Amino acid sequence: MPKTVPPLSEAQIRAMEPRATRYSIADGNGLVLEIMPTGNKIWRFRYTLDGKRQPLTTIGDYKRISLRVARERARKYAEMVATGVSPAATARRDRGAEKRIDLLRDAAELYMTVAMASKSEEYQRTTRRALDKDVLRAIGNKPISGVTSEDIVAICDRIKKRGSPKMALHTRNVIKRLYEFLIGRQLATSNPAAVVPARFIATQDSRTRVLTPGEIGTTLRAIGASGIRRPLKLALHLLVLTMVRKSELIEATWAEFDLRSALWKIPATRMKSDREHWVYLPQQAVAMLRELREMKSSRTFVFPTVRGEDRPIAKSTLNQAVKALGLEVEHFVLHDFRRTAATHLLEMGQAAEAIEMALARAGKETAHTTEQADCADKQRSVLQRWADFVDAQIAAVPPESPSVEPERRRRRV
Structure with missing residues (x-):
């Protein structure tokens, strides 16, 4: 043999x-x-x-x-x-x-063919766009070794003048990764983008976006009526209801859940705070998780990839699903759901301390009290109140809109 x-x-x-x-x-x-x-x-x-x-x-x-x-x-x-x-x-x-790889243009093509082959379509598209629109137009015909940090700064400055500082930072990062790849293949000896500090290009602005009640309903109705896979619809709805971060949700394992007690224990290793976080699940979330468990897609992960491997979906999957819907909700990203929940719960008169605990933002001293029964009751009340509020927005269809589909009436996205 x-x-x-x-x-x-x-x-x-x-x-x-x-x-x-x-x-x-x-x-x-x-x-x-x-x-x-x-x-x-x-x-x-x-x-x-x-x-x-x-x-x-x-x-x-x-x-x-x-x-x-x-x-x-x-x-x-x-x-x-x-x-x-x-x-x-x-x-x-x-x-x-065989074409010699001397010019940056040829190097970029090799990079897209080799390094980008295993990446998502969205990741490939944004990388290709940055290269074609700004990088290769400016320095594509320069030798790989002839590109300087001054070239990178000039490219980023032109993008910032268009009013897109974050795109400038993204483009700098694309060039940096390209040169890391070229150095690994011995086609370059130094990285001109690595010596340009990110803080000199753009800073991460703190976001203040909060969805209105109407936008919450519009978003979740659109998700429910879409053709995306059922588990992804449930993931997006659960992201709203549980108030957790995206990575905390998509990497969740069944071992973390006690659905009988309506409790989700996220281990410290998966938390930004490095402390275990307990999510007191509202009734709607428990129903969705039971449905997901009945699908038996994975013995380990709640949201497994469909590629046949026992691992969770990619971090970009939910973003791509929402982007494909073409929602008429301006300047919205998934992380805005957390801020949206906190803002509306405060307006409902819910205790700020309980909201902070539900968001896993509480300090060490406060977080220690989460084991106490009264704190657990407060958090459970906060999350159930929020889930009921979200349900009300989904049901509040504007007069000119079509009636809500039966599937959504059963508390499904």
Whole structure:
């Protein structure tokens, strides 16, 4: 039985160090990577023709040929060998057609092909947009080593003049990650974006956005009527009702829940405060969690990925789901739900201390009292009051709007 060769990964390849003599490691299907004493890494193709082992055929330099492309070429050459044809001449032509990676424009294309291949479509889109719109127009034709920190500052200044300081910071970060990738492949020796401090480009403005009652209803009705997957609808509704942070929700495991007691214990390791947080679940949240548990999608995670792996959905999944709805709710991000809940609960006359505890913002001294029965009762009352308020906004359909669908009437998003 032929020996199974475990496939390589980009991370493994980047971590391979040179030795006193060159050595090789196989990827499978005849593809091998040779690591030279100089640190250079070369793709080769190993094959047998007419019963005889042939000299290794060079595919190309790892700096310029990604793992994916090398595998495609090895597959092509293996098909030629299967028909009795040597791939040596074809490999020489392929190498001759290989574009040299000297200019930043070519480096960016390699980065998008290799480093971005496993990222979400939204992440790829925003990265590509930053590169095409501002970076490559300005410095795309410069040599990789010729880009300076002054170039980065000039690009960011132009973006800020358009009134987009946060986009300027995002673009600086894209360039920084691009050069980190190039340094890892030995195509660059320094990172011109790394020496430009983020605070000199833009500061993170504190947000004050609070959704009105009408906007709460509009948002959740739109989510309920949308075509997104049912678990994502429930996740977004639970994000509103529980007042937790997005990461605390999407990484939740079933072991953290006691639905009979309507209690969710988030471990300290997953909390921003590094302290365990108890969420006293309202009736509506318990019903949604029971529905999610009946789906039996994962024995571990409440919101598992649909890719067949036992891990939670990506942090960007809920953002993408909401963005796809095209809501007519201006300047809104998911984190605004927490501020929105706190603001409306204060207006309802709920105790500020109980609200702060529900948001896991309480100081150490106050947080210690969360085990006391009266504090638990206050938090449970706050969260149930908030859930009932949210239900009322969903039900308050404007006269010109269509009637609320039956599914939503059953407290489902």
